[in-house]
Amino acid sequence: MSLHLSRRQLVGAGLVGGAAALTGAGTLLTAPYADAAPAGDLFTLGVASGDPLPDGVVLWTRLAPSPLDPDGRGGMADRVRPVAWQVAADPEFRRVVRRGVEVARPEWGHSVHAEVSGLEPGREYWYRFRVGDQVSPVGRTKTAPALGAPLSAAVFGFVSCQNFPAGYFTALRHAAEDQLDAMLHLGDYIYEGAGASQLPGRAHSPAAEIFTLADYRVRHAQYKTDPDLQAAHASTPFISVPDDHEVENNWAGDISQVDTEPDQDPAVFRQRRADAFKALYENxxxxxxxxxxxxxxxxxxxxxxxxxxxxxxxxxxxxxxDQLAACEGECAGRNDPSRTILGEQQKAWLVEGLASSEATWQIIGNQSITFDNDTVPGAGVDYSEDNWNGYAGERRSVYSQIHEAGVQNVVIVTGDAHASAASDLRVDFNDTSSPVIGTEFLGTSITSGGNGSDQSNRTRAWLAENPHIKFANNNRGYQRVRVSPELLQVDYQVVDAVTTPDAPVRTRATLTVEAGRPGIAGVDD
Structure with missing residues (x-):
């Protein structure tokens, strides 16, 4: 099935050979649910799958015939709706292997999360939903291989930072065409700010910064109406974690960013976070x-x-x-080992899981830069306090425990910075004889920051001031990772303009890591 098909064509493809089978699933829909479906297209937000296991995946959709209605209901009445789903071994649905019904509830934004099991490991499947006589677009997904099974290759992607007003999500369309095993989304899936735009149809809705559950629902719905984002979700299972903009810029725990808002009471912020997280789960x-x-x-x-x-x-x-207050030079507080970015329980979970794993490669999906990244040319230093640089004491503890446990082939993939970079990871970045414990690949944004460039003042400073950084780039795009038992390769796939629809993609650089040898082995720049 081509991912270049229009949405109408995708719906049509879903109907080929499958209407009778979905009718079979529909026989489960008995009173009091057997009334007519709401008017309008219920599947305006597309379909998605995620968190693959060897025997299944999560299938998602959300019913929203009027997705941008300001009340956040998406045009749905305040009542439950049954939603039938199917999983097939072929895109024409001639071989349906699983089916069922989920109930879309108004208290959860009429979202559907079908946790399908009983599938075969490491294989492609196709899925769709039905309400009444409406059938959703078709999605492709793929289960994880069996636990411990020998695997000769895998290909996954990682992305972050897709600001709707800043440009078109063209990079996601190109990623969809790769039909990856999985896509890691590392945060800033939406942006909570006002966000005017010079591009037609790309201004944020609502037009102001968002605070309420209805606001967050509408903002997520607006992003989900993007056809390139829908194509990415319909092509590949996502494994996602949020960063800050899904709630509020630079939030930390129960602490809101100090800005122009009149009330910084942690209880008020916790309610905002609850609304943001609820909308995140729903979408x-x-x-x-x-x-x-x-x-x-x-x-x-x-x-x-x-x-x-x-x-x-x-x-x-x-x-x-909380982040450290802004300071010049080497902030003493950043090296305080008692300051945490992970929390005690998550830190123990991370290190113990890495140490006990029997997999060849340990991939850590991480929101913001861990490697030291001095941005001051020449004498003096300056580090961001919002990423791991502001928690350098805990970072050193994590790196040291990884090294002492003998964990091999650690690769951190990272978002947030709106630029690309690749770095060796040392226990002590100020000592070039310090052990290299792994590699970090920073991925650029989908659109945030607008049209990029090959280099910026920041990426030039990274390369000049930080000997552990082996590559840096300021274009926009996505990252494709090809893995074998011997080698891990990262292709930096870039688009030169995000303000131009359908811009072409090209490979800007390919970097390699060899199994058993921590750090970057090669840069084809």
């Missing part, structure tokens, strides 16, 4: 284990891919201490 293919309880949401988790890969997805927002 992403997450398992019930991540369903938020008030302002709390279980986000760190581990997903295994045979004997080749473990994905350890971490959460660097809910448990962190």
């Amino acid at each position: 992403m293919p997450l398992r019930r284990a991540s369903m938020p309880v008030g302002p709390d949401m279980q986000l760190y988790r581990r997903i295994r891919y045979g004997d080749l890969l473990d994905f350890s997805m971490i959460d660097t927002r809910q448990y962190r201490d």
Whole structure:
């Protein structure tokens, strides 16, 4: 099935050979649910899958015939709706292997999270939903390989920072065409700010900064109406973690960013966080284990891919201490080992999981830069306090424990910075004889920051001032990672203009890491 098909064509493809089968699932829909479906297209937000396991995935959709209605209801009445789903071994649905019904409830934004099981490991499937006589677009997904199974290759992507007003999500369309095994989304899936735009149809809705559950629902819905984002979700299972903009810029634990808002009471912010997390869950293919309880949401988790890969997805927002106040030069507080970005429980989970894993490659899905990145040319130093540089004492502790445990082939993939870079990871970045414990690949934004360039003053400073950084670039795009038992390769796929629809993609650089040899082995720049 071509991912270049229009949405109408996708719906049509979903009907080929499958209407009778979905009718079979529909026989489960008995009173009091058997009335007519609401008017209008219910599947305006597309379909998605996520968090693959060897025997299944999460299938997602959300019913929203009027997705941008300001009340956040998406045009749905205040009542439950049954939604039938199917999984097939072929895109024409001639071989349906699983089916069922989920109930879309108004208290959860009429979202659907079907946790499908009983599938075969490491294979492609196609899925769709039905309400009444309406059938959704078709999605492709793929289960994880069996636990511990020998795996000769895998290909996954990682992305972050897709600011709707800043440009078109063209990079996601190109990523969809790769039909990856999985896509890691590392945060800033939406932006909470006002966000005017010079591009037609790209201004944020609502037009102001968002604070309420209705606001967050509408903002997520607006992003989900983007056809390139829909194509990415319909092509590949997502494994996602949020960063700050899904709630508020630079938030930390119960602490709101100090800005122009009149009330910084932590209780007020916790309610805002609860609303943001609820809308996040409603709009992403997450398992019930991540369903938020008030302002709390279980986000760190581990997903295994045979004997080749473990994905350890971490959460660097809910448990962190507040950022340090801005200071010049080497802020003494950043080296305080008692300051945390992970929290004690998550830190122990991360290190113990890495140490006990039998997979060849340890992939850590991380929101913001861990490597030291001095941005001051020449004498003097300056580090961001919002990423791991502001928690350098805990970073050194994590790196040291990884090294002491003998963990091999650690690769951190990172978002947030709106630029690309690749770095060796040393226990002590100020000592070039310090052990290299792994590699970090920073991925650029989808659109945030607008049209990029090959280099910026910041990326030039990174390369000049930080000998552990081996590559840096300021274009926009996505990252494709090809993995074998011997080698990990990262292709930096860039688009030169995000303000131009359908801009072409090209490979800007390919970097390699060899199994058993921590650090970057080669740069094809």
